[in-house]
Amino acid sequence: MAARNTARKRAFQILFEGDQRGADVLTVLADWIRHSRSDTRQPPVSEYTMELVEGYAGKARRIDDLIAQYSVGWTLDRMPVVDRNILRLGAYELIWVDETPDAVVLDEAVQLAKEFSTDESPSFVNGLLGRLKDLKPSLRRDED
Numbered sequence: 001m002a003a004r005n006t007a008r009k010r011a012f013q014i015l016f017e018g019d020q021r022g023a024d025v026l027t028v029l030a031d032w033i034r035h036s037r038s039d040t041r042q043p044p045v046s047e048y049t050m051e052l053v054e055g056y057a058g059k060a061r062r063i064d065d066l067i068a069q070y071s072v073g074w075t076l077d078r079m080p081v082v083d084r085n086i087l088r089l090g091a092y093e094l095i096w097v098d099e100t101p102d103a104v105v106l107d108e109a110v111q112l113a114k115e116f117s118t119d120e121s122p123s124f125v126n127g128l129l130g131r132l133k134d135l136k137p138s139l140r141r142d143e144d
Contacts, residue, residue, distance in 0.1 A: 004100075007048035008089065008108050012116075014053050015085040025060075029053045056092040063091045066139065070131050074124075082117040083125060090129045095136055102133050 014032055018025040029050065036042040056063065067087050068076045076084060090109035093100055106129050113121040132139065 003046065004048060005108065005111075007046045008052065008093075009112065010043075010045065010049040011052035011056075012085055012089050012112055014049070015056060015088055016081065019081055019085055024057075025053055026057050052089060052093065052097075055096060056088055059092055059096060060088070063088050066091060066095075066132060067128065070135075071128055080117060080121065083113065083121050086112045086117070086121075086125055087128060090125065091132055094129060094132055095139055102136075106130060106133065 010032075014028050015025055017023070018028040021028070029045070032042075033045045033050075036044045064076055067079075067084070071079070071087075079087075086109050089112075090105055094102060094105045097105075106126060109129055110122045110126050113125040117125075
């Protein structure tokens with residue numbers, strides 16, 4: 001499982017970088033891949049990291065709409081950038097990656113929030129992703 005944990009962390013970092021630079025996440029992903037192939041000091045980008053970033057990119061508008069709709073008291077643009085991107089990654093994996101148990105997605109997102117964000121962020125991330133988990137069947141149905 002450590003490999004998946006590392007893949008999620010790298011996917012989060014790519015989403016975060018794209019958000020900070022105002023760049024497309026697929027462009028940032030391509031940069032990371034190119035750097036890892038040309039510089040042996042750079043860690044490789046795993047298949048699962050690519051899956052997560054590409055999957056998020058394909059659902060980005062829907063994911064941002066869901067986060068904005070279900071976050072209480074926070075607009076997407078006012079959220080801390082770290083939290084926003086943890087939520088983006090978590091929402092994608094929670095709703096559209098069936099192979100990963102929901103509890104794992106929530107736990108990994110909370111761990112990222114503990115490592116990279118504020119003291120209040122883990123409970124915020126857990127609460128919002130927990131709400132999306134509860135709504136998951138209807139959210140997927142709405143898309144069909």
